[in-house]
Structures are given as structure tokens and as C-alpha cells.
Amino acid sequence: MGLTGIQILQMLPKTNCKECGFPTCLAFAMKVAAGQADIATCPHVSEEVKEKISEASAPPIRTIKLGSGDHIVTIGGETVLFRHEKRFDNPPPVGILLNTSMSPEEIAERIAKFKKYRWERVGVELRPEVMALEDNTHDQEAFVSLTKKIRQEVPEAVLVLMSKEKDLLAKGAEACGEHKALLYAATMENYKEMAELAKGTGFPLAVRGNSIGEAARIAEELLKMGLKDLVLDTGPQGVRELYEDQVIMRRAAIKKRYKPLGFPSITFPYRFTDNIVLEYMIASVLVAKYAGMIVLSDFRGDLLFPLLVERMNIFTDPQRPLVVEEGIYPLNGPDENAPVLVTCNFALTYFIVSGEIEGSRVPSWLLIKDTEGLSVLTAWAAGKFGADTIAEFVKKCGIAEKVKHRKLIIPGYLAGIKGELEEELPDWEIIIGPREASGLPAFLKEWKAA
Ligand code: SF4
Numbered sequence: 001m002g003l004t005g006i007q008i009l010q011m012l013p014k015t016n017c018k019e020c021g022f023p024t025c026l027a028f029a030m031k032v033a034a035g036q037a038d039i040a041t042c043p044h045v046s047e048e049v050k051e052k053i054s055e056a057s058a059p060p061i062r063t064i065k066l067g068s069g070d071h072i073v074t075i076g077g078e079t080v081l082f083r084h085e086k087r088f089d090n091p092p093p094v095g096i097l098l099n100t101s102m103s104p105e106e107i108a109e110r111i112a113k114f115k116k117y118r119w120e121r122v123g124v125e126l127r128p129e130v131m132a133l134e135d136n137t138h139d140q141e142a143f144v145s146l147t148k149k150i151r152q153e154v155p156e157a158v159l160v161l162m163s164k165e166k167d168l169l170a171k172g173a174e175a176c177g178e179h180k181a182l183l184y185a186a187t188m189e190n191y192k193e194m195a196e197l198a199k200g201t202g203f204p205l206a207v208r209g210n211s212i213g214e215a216a217r218i219a220e221e222l223l224k225m226g227l228k229d230l231v232l233d234t235g236p237q238g239v240r241e242l243y244e245d246q247v248i249m250r251r252a253a254i255k256k257r258y259k260p261l262g263f264p265s266i267t268f269p270y271r272f273t274d275n276i277v278l279e280y281m282i283a284s285v286l287v288a289k290y291a292g293m294i295v296l297s298d299f300r301g302d303l304l305f306p307l308l309v310e311r312m313n314i315f316t317d318p319q320r321p322l323v324v325e326e327g328i329y330p331l332n333g334p335d336e337n338a339p340v341l342v343t344c345n346f347a348l349t350y351f352i353v354s355g356e357i358e359g360s361r362v363p364s365w366l367l368i369k370d371t372e373g374l375s376v377l378t379a380w381a382a383g384k385f386g387a388d389t390i391a392e393f394v395k396k397c398g399i400a401e402k403v404k405h406r407k408l409i410i411p412g413y414l415a416g417i418k419g420e421l422e423e424e425l426p427d428w429e430i431i432i433g434p435r436e437a438s439g440l441p442a443f444l445k446e447w448k449a450a
Contacts, residue, residue, distance in 0.1 A: 003056045005030035011053060013044045032057055060253040061292075062263050063090070064204050064229050067158040068179040073129050075231070075292040076264035081254055083318055090264075091315040092291045093158060094283070094307065095130025096299050097270070098150070100142040107146070111154055113299040119308070122322055122347045126308040129156075132184075132295045133172070135163035140171055147175040160184050160206070160266070160295065166193045173201045182206055182231055182293075184266070191218050195225045204229035206266055211235060212245045216260040223259060230263045231292060239272045239282055243289065250290045264292025276300060280307055287311045321373025322347035328397055329354065334363040339447045340399055341409040341433060341440075342390060344371040344379045352437045360441035365402060369393045376411045387417045391424030409433040409447075 009029040020041045022028040031037035032053065039045065039053045063077035073093045080086045098110055110131075118127035131150055135143040143163065150157055159181035161172040169183050183201070185208035186194035198205035205227060209215030212234040219230055232249065236242040246265060253262040269282035280303040283294050287310055296304075316322065323345050331354055343353050345368045357364050369390060371379035379385035394400075394408065406428045410421065412435030421430045434443050 003033060003053065005033040008032050008039075008053055008057070011045065011049050012042065015044070017044070019043055059089075060257055060262050061250070062229065064231065064264060064292075066093075066180050066182055066204060068177075069155075071156045071158060073158045078250070078264075078290070079254070081250060083314065087317040087319065088315050090292075091311045092264075092287060092294050093129035094304070094311070095128060095132050095158075095160065095293065095295045097132050097134060097268075097295055097297055098146065099134040100137045100139050100146060107149070110298070111150070114154055114157060117299055117301055117304050119305060121309065121312065122351050123324065124312060126305070126312060128299065128304065128308075129158050130160060130293065130295065131157040132160040132162055135165070135168055135172075138165065138168070140168050143168055144171050144175050147172045151176060151179060158182075160293075164190070166190060166197055169194075170197055170201075173197070173203055176203075180204065182266070184208070185233060186218060186222065188214060188218055191221060192225075195222055195227055198227055198229075199225075204231055206231040206233055207263075208233045209235045212248060212261075216258075219260040219263065231266050232261070232263050233266050233268075242267065242269075242272065242282070243285060246286065246290045265290070266293045266295065267291045268295050270295075270297035277303065280304075283307055284310055288314055323370075323373040324350045324368055326368055326370035326393070326397075328399055328402070329366040329368060330363075331357045331366055332361055332363040334365050334402075336402065336404045338363045338365055338403065339409055339444060340365045340367060340403055340407065342367040342369060342394070343411055344369060344374060344376050344385055346371065346373050346375045346379075349375055349437075353440065356437045356440040357444065360444045362441075362444040362447070364444060365399060367394065367397060367399060376413050380414060380417070385414070387420035387424050390417075390421060394425060394428070407431055409443075411435070412439075 009026055012025040012029060014025045016024045020028045028037060032039050039050050059077045059079045061076045061078045064075050066073050074090045077089050096110055096114055098107055114128060118125060133146050161169055161181050162184040163169045180203055183198055183203050184206040186205055187208050194205060207215050207218045207230055209218055215232050215234045222230060234245040236245050249261045249265060252258040267286050269279045272282060273279050279297060284307055286294055324347050326345055341364060343349055350368060354366060371384045374382055374384060408428050409431045410433060412433050415432045418430045418432060434440055
């Protein structure tokens, strides 16, 4: 287990000087223990203490960053077995496989798919992040040229360089420049030379064992050699073993603080089936339990989209609803005669309502009231979306200066507060909108300002 706030406090100067940005050493210690502040922010602790605290408060699964510039993915860093205990922090990046035996047309097709498959859902962009480049022809020139091509044409793709040959991987790494690719992989036979390469480049190194035990033994040796950024492939022989290995790794790292397994995993579902639908089903299990990264044989939009939605849902903090900012949202270029609608700031509500309004093409003002992420009826029941709070928001948000009419459309589910709201907003006429967002287009087309 990591250090508690009190244990960390014992190692701080306890002068409450505030230089770390916190009012007291205790407040700072609690944040460090929760992983929300960096011990290095306190200028008054020795290097020795910093190292001790950093080590003890680090997540049991090492956090590893891959990529460069604006295109960094973080893997690992998990601290719990179940998301209801806290949350899962870093979604497993999803990637596509390319290898040196593929034709230029096939490579071009895969690049096109990587660029094409991206969707927006509740304000979040869903897209794949990784390209795994495999040398399967022992052709250094082809491998380097593929690496350069991908870096040039798809700079947003984070790379995994895959080869059994150290020299070939070294050339690929050289072609990556500043871009921190994952080197795949150190085996029982070659881990010493792969360790030298990883040290020289500063790139994270993947371990490939023939079993979870062998992967742990290789990781242990690499740890002794001073390597810290490792990613594990336990070399499972079947789907069941693949699943079990992920669970064993997570439990061993979190419950036992067993260092050789305290690293994110890399998984290849296509190694267990030729059926792409089954491959994506395996990937969906791995999203939930507990892959650090998933490399797929190919992308298919109808399979990739649900996988990415699942990933987003599992890695959403269950204790914090998705919200949008309180404010006035102009949709379809509204003017002073455009209708004014009000709703809550639960992200799903916002995106459904705004989507329907945009689809209607009727210029409108959408007022989003902060309800702490609660949906309309829940917020009303909790006293966060009643007549008094809506009225206060309408008065202060500035909508009165943007329109010359005084008509406010409220969600149909709040019909019961119409009278009360008219008392709170005597200058406004309160209009009851449809109960469901799907009714908005027809409703808005009937709307008249005058
Ligand atoms: S900077 Fe260090 S000594 Fe000062 S309040 Fe923060 S933790 Fe305490």
C-alpha cells in the first residue's frame, strides 16, 4: 500500500509556509497521498525524502507515456481493481497492425482507416491511437521506410515497433526521432541486448514471455538492470489464459504490490481467432479487464465504434457525471427573435437537446443551467432545477439582452413549475416544451416570437 497522508506529513517540515500552493503541510500531504499533488512541489524536502515518497505513493501499476508533442498516450497508472472503488484512469489505447509484408495499397488502406474512424460522442472524440509496425520479413530497409512513412503521414499515431532483431528495432527507433515508441519485445533469449537498446533510446520496452511466470522473470531481470518503463505481454496460449493473466497481473500489482507484474499489458486479440467479430469481442473483454493496450488485426467501423464507446463508458469516472458549462449556447445562428430554451447541464441531455435543435435548423438560444450534472427530473427533485433557481439563472445569464421577446421554453417534464416560474419571472411568458427532445424539431418549427 502507498503512504497515508499522515505518514507523508511526518516527512514534511511542518512549517505551513504555503510555498507548495496549499495552506498547510497536512493539506499538501493529503493531496500527495491521493495522487493529486507532486511531492516535488515542496521545495523544503530533501532529494532522499522526495524519492522515498514518490516511490511509495506511485500507482502500483507503472504509468507510462508514449508518443510525442500533442500526441501522447498514457497507459497503466491504475490503482484499483474495480471502478466503483475510485475510477479507472487511463483507457487502453487501441491500435491497428501493419507489417512489412503488406502491399503499399494495403498500408495506404490502413492509414486511411486510421484517419477516417473518429467520432464525437457527448463532446469526447473517439478514435484509435496506435499503429503497431511489425517486421515479419527481416527487412531493415522496409521496416525503417514504413516507420518513416507513418511518422510523416500519421503523426498522431503512437507507434509500437515490433521485431525480434535488436538492430532492426534500433533503426526503427532512430527513425522515430523524438517520438517515444514502444519497443516490442524483450524475450528470455534477448532481454539483455534489448535492455541496452531501451536504455540508449529512453523508449519503454515491452516484455514477451511464454507464460505469465516467464514474463515476470524477465521483468525482474530488467528491473535489476535499472529499467523502469516496461509493458508486459504474458504470451497466453488461449483466450481464457489471456483473460486470467490480465486479472492475475492487476491483483498481484494492487493487492500484493508485486513489482515484476506492476506494469501495463499489451494484448493482441487477433492471435486467438481468425474471426474479426470474435476478435473485437475479445477486445471488449480486455477493455473491462484490464488491458493496458490493444492491437487489432484491422479496423472495421461497425466494430470499432462500439468498442470505443465501451471504453469511454468504462473509463468515465462513475462518481462524476459528465457535464457541460453553464451558459448561453447559440445554435443555428440565432437573432433577437429566436426561441429561448432552458435545460440542465448533464452532458447527455445537452448533446441530445442541442443535436435535435441543430437538426431542426431553427435558430435558437439554449440556456444551460448548472445542475451539477443531474438530469432534468433528478435535478428538480434535488432542488437544483426548480422555479427559483431557473429564474435566478435567467436573470443573471444575460439572455434578456440578446432577445427582444420574453418567452422561455422549459422541458415538458417540468410543466408543474410553470405557475411558480411565472411568479418568479413576471416579465416572461413560460411555455411548456415537449417532454422528449425528439419532439423539439416539430415544436420549434411552430414557434413564433411575436
Ligand atoms: S511548501 Fe512544504 S513546508 Fe511549505 S506548506 Fe508546503 S509542504 Fe509544508
